[in-house]
Structures are given as C-alpha cells and as structure tokens.
Amino acid sequence: xxxxxxxxxxxxxxxxxxxxxxxxxxxxxxxxxxxxxxxxxxxxxxxxxxxxxxxxxxxxxxxxxxxxxxxxxxxxxxxxxxxxxxxxxxxxxxxxxxxxxxxxxxxxxxxxxxxxxxxxxxxxxxxxxxxxxxxxxxxxxxxxxxxxxxxxxxxxxxxxxxxxxxxxxxxxxxxxxxxxxxxxxxxxxxxxxxxxxxxxxxxxxxxxxxxxxxxxxxxxxxxxxxxxxxxxxxxxxxxxxxxxxxxxxxxxxxxxxxxxxxxxxxxxxxxxxxxxxxxxxxxxxxxxxxxxxxxxxxxxxxxxxxxxxxxxxxxxxxxxxxxxxxxxxxxxxxxxxxxxxxxxxxxxxxxxxxxxxxxxxxxx
Amino acid sequence: xxxxxxxxxxxxxxxxxxxxxxxxxxxxxxxxxxxxxxxxxxxxxxxxxxxxxxxxxxxxxxxxxxxxxxxxxxxxxxxxxxxxxxxxxxxxxxxxxxxxxxxxxxxxxxxxxxxxxxxxxxxxxxxxxxxxxxxxxxxxxxxxxxxxxxxxxxxxxxxxxxxxxxxxxxxxxxxxxxxxxxxxxxxxxxxxxxxxxxxxxxxxxxxxxxxxxxx
Amino acid sequence: xxxxxxxxxxxxxxxxxxxxxxxxxxxxxxxxxxxxxxxxxxxxxxxxxxxxxxxxxxxxxxxxxxxxxxxxxxxxxxxxxxxxxxxxxxxxxxxxxxxxxxxxxxxxxxxxxxxxxxxxxxxxxxxxxxxxxxxxxxxxxxxxxxxxxxxxxxxxxxxxxxxxxxxxxxxxxxxxxxxxxxxxxxxxxxxxxxxxxxxxxxxxxxxxxxxxxxxxxxxxxxxxxxxxxxxxxxxxxxxxxxxxxxxxxxxxxxxxxxxxxxxxxxxxxxxxxxxxxxxxxxxx
Numbered sequence: 073x074x075x076x077x078x079x080x081x082x083x084x085x086x087x088x089x090x091x092x093x094x095x096x097x098x099x100x101x102x103x104x105x106x107x108x109x110x111x112x113x114x115x116x117x118x119x120x121x122x123x124x125x126x127x128x129x130x131x132x133x134x135x136x137x138x139x140x141x142x143x144x145x146x147x148x149x150x151x152x153x154x155x156x157x158x159x160x161x162x163x164x165x166x167x168x169x170x171x172x173x174x175x176x177x178x179x180x181x182x183x184x185x186x187x188x189x190x191x192x193x194x195x196x197x198x199x200x201x202x203x204x205x206x207x208x209x210x211x212x213x214x215x216x217x218x219x220x221x222x223x224x225x226x227x228x229x230x231x232x233x234x235x236x237x238x239x240x241x242x243x244x245x246x247x248x249x250x251x252x253x254x255x256x257x258x259x260x261x262x263x264x265x266x267x268x269x270x271x272x273x274x275x276x277x278x279x280x281x282x283x284x285x286x287x288x289x290x291x292x293x294x295x296x297x298x299x300x301x302x303x304x305x306x307x308x309x310x311x312x313x314x315x316x317x318x319x320x321x322x323x324x325x326x327x328x329x330x331x332x333x334x335x336x337x338x339x340x341x342x343x344x345x346x347x348x349x350x351x352x353x354x355x356x357x358x359x360x361x362x363x364x365x366x367x368x369x370x371x372x373x374x375x376x377x378x379x380x381x382x383x384x385x386x387x388x389x390x391x392x393x394x395x396x397x398x399x400x401x402x403x404x405x406x407x408x409x410x411x412x413x414x415x416x417x418x419x420x421x422x423x424x425x426x427x428x429x430x431x432x433x434x435x436x
Numbered sequence: 437x438x439x440x441x442x443x444x445x446x447x448x449x450x451x452x453x454x455x456x457x458x459x460x461x462x463x464x465x466x467x468x469x470x471x472x473x474x475x476x477x478x479x480x481x482x483x484x485x486x487x488x489x490x491x492x493x494x495x496x497x498x499x500x501x502x503x504x505x506x507x508x509x510x511x512x513x514x515x516x517x518x519x520x521x522x523x524x525x526x527x528x529x530x531x532x533x534x535x536x537x538x539x540x541x542x543x544x545x546x547x548x549x550x551x552x553x554x555x556x557x558x559x560x561x562x563x564x565x566x567x568x569x570x571x572x573x574x575x576x577x578x579x580x581x582x583x584x585x586x587x588x589x590x591x592x593x594x595x596x597x598x599x600x601x602x603x604x605x606x607x608x609x610x611x612x613x614x615x616x617x618x619x620x621x622x623x624x625x626x627x628x629x630x631x632x633x634x635x636x637x638x639x640x641x642x643x644x645x646x647x648x649x650x651x
Numbered sequence: 652x653x654x655x656x657x658x659x660x661x662x663x664x665x666x667x668x669x670x671x672x673x674x675x676x677x678x679x680x681x682x683x684x685x686x687x688x689x690x691x692x693x694x695x696x697x698x699x700x701x702x703x704x705x706x707x708x709x710x711x712x713x714x715x716x717x718x719x720x721x722x723x724x725x726x727x728x729x730x731x732x733x734x735x736x737x738x739x740x741x742x743x744x745x746x747x748x749x750x751x752x753x754x755x756x757x758x759x760x761x762x763x764x765x766x767x768x769x770x771x772x773x774x775x776x777x778x779x780x781x782x783x784x785x786x787x788x789x790x791x792x793x794x795x796x797x798x799x800x801x802x803x804x805x806x807x808x809x810x811x812x813x814x815x816x817x818x819x820x821x822x823x824x825x826x827x828x829x830x831x832x833x834x835x836x837x838x839x840x841x842x843x844x845x846x847x848x849x850x851x852x853x854x855x856x857x858x859x860x861x862x863x864x865x866x867x868x869x870x871x872x873x874x875x876x877x878x879x880x881x882x883x884x885x886x887x888x889x890x891x892x893x894x895x896x897x898x899x900x901x902x903x904x905x906x907x908x909x910x911x912x913x914x915x916x917x918x919x920x921x922x923x924x925x926x927x928x929x930x931x932x933x934x935x
Contacts, residue, residue, distance in 0.1 A: 201637050
C-alpha cells in the first residue's frame, strides 16, 4: 500500500533555470525546467518570490508538453527574483516545489543580437544599391523588355483615338504597400501622356492617403505636360474604403463611362476578376500589374497584358530610364543572386546535416 | 523647398525607424510608440476627413450636372447618412436622427442590407471564374496544358466529390499545394521582398521621388 | 458557322445560368458527401485543443466583411464553439476595419446558443473597432487595455476578469486571423515576428495557395483554407462530441463539389471546341 502511494506521487520538475530574456526591453524572465515523465501529469505551476521574501507566489500554469515559460507580468528591472516549479496531476494533486533556480535579475538591452543577420543583410544590400546607382551614372544599362509597360502608351493612344476616357485603378491597398507606390510611379507618366493627348483620366481610390497623393501626381503630370488648366480634381476621387463597394463602384464607372483603356495597377485582392471581367465585357483594352500572386491568374485570363510581381517595381526605372533607378534594379538582381547562391549551398549542406547556412537565416 | 523638406523627413524618419528596429531598450520602444502608434493614427484620421470631402465633392458634382447614373450618387449619400444616424442618431437631440435611430436598428441594417449586398458582389466571382475559365483556359502550349491538368486535379481534390472518386486524391492535392505551389510562391515572394526593400531604400535615399508628384 | 463556333461564342449569361443551377440544387438537396481532414486544419484544431486548462487565451480576429462571409464565418463560429466547449478563454476581436465588427458579432450570436453556461467577461470578451489598422496589432503587444480601453459593449476592460488577466501577447496562446486579404501576413509580421505570438489563419480558397509558405516555416500553426477548411473544422468538432449547430460549411461543400465539376466540364468542352476549330482552320 505504502509502495503504491509512493509510486502515485508526482515528481517535481528538476533543473529549474531562470534567466533574463535576451534581446528585449527588460521586464521579462525566462524559466525552463526538465519535463517530468508521468502519465498522471497535467501540467506545471510556476512560482516566484523576491529574494528575501519567505513565501513563493504562483504566477502561471502551463500544460504538459511545454517546459519553459516567459514571466513578464509584475517584473521590475533590477530586482532579484527566485523561481520554483511544481507538477500538477490530472487528479488535482501537486508535487513538492522544485529546488529554486538561482536568483535572477531582468534588465533592458541596447542591441538585438538575434537580428545581427538582418542588419548585415541590410548593410550588404544597401552597399549594393549605393554602388550600382553610382556606377550607373551616365551609362546605358540593359533592361529586358516588359510587354505590359511597352504597351502603356499604345493603350493611352487608343483611348484618344476613340475619344473615351482612361480608367486608372491604383489598387486597393494603402501607401504602406510598395505595390501602391509602384502604381503611383506608373500613374505619373500615364497621366502625363493623357494630358498631352487631352484624354480624360479617371482615378477612383479606396485609400484616403492614396487619393491625396494621386491627385497631386496627376496635377503635377498635367502641369509638366503644359496643360495645368485641363486637370480636373473631381476625376481623381475617393470612392469607398469597403472592398466590394469599391469594386461595384468601379464596375459602374466601366459600364457607364465605357473607358477605352483600363489600367489595374497596384495591390488587388478577390475583386481582381470582378474588375477585369467587367472590363473585358465592355471591350476595353486592359493592362494589369500586381505583386499579389493569387490574383495574377485572373488578370492574365481577362486582361491583354499583365505586369507581374517584381516587374511592377521596375516600372519607374523602365519608363523613366533614369540610370540611377535602372542601377537599383541591377542591385536587386545581385541581391537575388546572392540569396539564390546561399539557398543552393544551404540545401546541399543541409542534406549533409550541416546547418551553418540555415542558422544564418534564423531570426528568433 | 517644397521638394526638399519631404525628402529630408523621409530620410530622417526612415533611418531612425531602421535603427529603432535593432534597439530593444525602452527608450527606443517609446520613440516607436509615439511615432507609429500615436502620430500615424492621428495623421490617418485627418486623411479620413479629406476622403469625406473628396467623396462629397465627387457625388455633388455628379448630381449637379445630372451625369448618367446621378441617382446612384443620391443613394450613396442617403446610405451614408442613414447608417450614421442609425448608429449615432440618439446623440443628436430630436429630429430625423432620433427617428431613424429609434426605428432602424443598426445591426439589422448591417445584417440584412450591407451583408447581402457585399456577399452578392463576392459571389459574382463564381460566375466570372466559370465564364473566364471557359473562354480563356485553353491548352495552347505545353505550359498551359500542364497548368490545365494541375488545376483540374486541384479543383477535384479540394472537394469531397474528388475524395469519393479516389481516396488518394486529397493527398496528391496537398502535395501539389505544399511543394510545387509553395516553391513558386516562395520564389516570387523573395523577388517581391527584395523589390520592396530596394524601393524602400530608394525612397529613404531620395532616389525614388515620384510619390511626391513627379520629378 | 458550325456548332463549335457558336458554342465558343456563347453568351456568357448562359454560363452564369448553368452555374446558378449547379449551386442551388445541391443547397436544396444536399448530397451528404464525406469530409476528408487535411493536416493544416488538424494542426490548428489540435493546437487550440491542447490549450485546455492553460491560463492562456485564444485571440480570434475577424478581418473580413460580409463579402467573404460564406467561407469565413463558419470558421469563426466553429472556433468559438471549440473554445466554449473546452472552456478555453477567448477574446473575439471585431477586426481592423469598422465593417468587420458585424461579422464577429454574428459569429458569437450563432455559437453561444448551445452553451448556456458561458459567462461574458470571464469566458469570452468581445473587442470592437479602434482605428490604426496594423498599428493595432503592434499595440496589443503593449497592452490590450491600453489599446481598446472598453469592450464592444462599453465595459471597461480592467473590470472584466478575462482582460484583467490577459493584457498582451504574453497571455495569448494563439491569434487566429480570419481574412481573405493580406491581413494574416500583417499578424505574422507584427504579432509573431515582433512579439513571438503564435498565429493561425483562416482564409478564402482563392488566397489559401499563397499562404502555404507560411505554413511550412511554422509562421502559421495551421490553416483553414476556404469553405473546405471550415467544413473540416466542423467535422473535427463533431468527431469530438462538440455541438456544431447547423453545419453550413459542410452543406456548402456539396454545392462547391458540383460547381467544380461543372467548371472542369466547361474547360474540357471549351478545349474540344478550340482544337476542333483550330484543326479546321489549319486544313482550310
């Protein structure tokens, strides 16, 4: 009977360790322990006391299978704490408290050592960018053909011939999305061409900030084309910030105004096909551009030309042929080449059970 | 000046935010909190005021000039104010606001007007996908044929009907999604990621400035 | 003009009509096809299931509006039911945009019918809209009370037992984001990368393919992809004896089965027509 009782008792966890959570702003301590192997175990309770205090107080419970916990509630930097852990059985019984871990102090750090790889990558990339943009000055760099961008002018021209407006949809995202910035970069030359040809350009927006930027960009383009008087502010407007209300609104414009050219450039979501199919039905020439991978098949199906993924970011360089911008694309290619090389080497080394390269990319 | 000032702001803030990312100290966290969590929210609220103005001007203009579909602009205004009053009408003493608030439940308007309208727009996709697939999904080239066969397998395997035809089909589909699909997605993601970093850096350095309204 | 020529140039409204019929009939007369469980769904289910008894909460964010409701709402309802049944505390968040809140409210109302002993404030809390978009995700890392102040009903969060205890990602076992847009990636970028909080995702079938890389890296614990994902979660609930209510996703899967088959048929017919016409033109 006594033996049975002893077997039934839960063991407390062993080797309890506590240390300041690295790379943080203070106020957090990590507690780890060796897990208890007992079929009757339900989980663990974590206890804490300030050094000098008599009693331990429970701070948390974690289920079995986990053997660490981050304590960040009620921790003051610079104060010494002690931690102990006990096991909890499925029948509600408890083990004794473990031997407390040596006292620990939390403090804030000044540098995230675990992000050193990110810093290094940014530094290398930054160097490549500066190097190639400087090296490109006064030189003609090769840039491959991008069909969608080549046909922009033709698309604007067609609208002029038909005496119909151009519809420019700058995507459904905000300015924090690089695709939107890329779209604004394309809007500028398109609006300029439209101004030169005296063809109205309609720009419905979903984001208030993008609306404002788009108005400025179109206005500037009209000024540059020498036709500031032809700019109509009401043609660049905020439609709705609700995704499908916006899609319905744009569809309405397509059906009523019958633009000869539809340009869908920027970030798109599920509404992509609804826009592109409606445009297809009205018989407009359509060019789409997005880095939203899931929407590319829809655009490819329903549009005449599609600018895909990175081609979008290359647009401002491609259209302006500014050597500095073209140089930056070369930097991008080098960045890609380095990553491809590392991925290749990493894969081979991983097969040989060497994880040096894998570790280089670990972020947490 | 009109150009230089924004460029200086972009450069300084871009650099500071970049440095901030690597410093976990509370001082750096506080800077982040003030800049991003407070300033950005305040600024974005102002943009909504601007959006309202733009929305109003556009629709008033359409109604005034009796452009085709001008009545839709009237509906837009009615919708906006009706929903607003159904939500806040009780805070406006007396008048129509109170009336609307009293007799029209905001949740009901949302559930029985807004929800079906939105769902209708989204469900158009089913019809458009069918017609677009029928029109454009042709085995013109080797690549297109591969795409077609894969698409057919995935479409079948993602529905219970596929599993009833052949038990192993869902596993094949899971494999397609988990490996060939993911490899392609990841390739594009890396390219897009690098493009994003490059564009961000170009903006910080002032190389890219068309977002300020042309050169 | 031959049959195939006319067929290829058919008015697309005929296609729309056929699709409509293919959707409506299985909805009226369900076929009752069995549901096969896939690993991404099982992983998410198991992760939440294991949280039973821990003092951490599930944070369920409704980042979708009524448009994607048919696919995403059943996921929300199923996850809330799971938490209610296992007494796992859950914070339901009405999402980053104001028009999302109604979805969360609808899901709670649908889920709580079978759980009369669930107490608001203790077992679940409903958070409404605050402006700031992705900044809200970051701000939750600092303090939920500081970010929201009050819950959806206007109660102060520091008076509710659940939010008194759970104030940031530290006490959140998993964030499950339901969205058909790129918002799940924002949760990964801010809540996971910055604060180390685990993320689960429920997304539309259209978006599911693009999220597989996140699944493989472990940035997502698991994923529910489209109506099928929701149907699988419902199936898992049923297998584990948790009341599922009306299994809307499972019923919808019958309709989806038929429509997928129809689209495949349309593609095949379209191709036969295409090759027939092309061969004839070449001969000519």
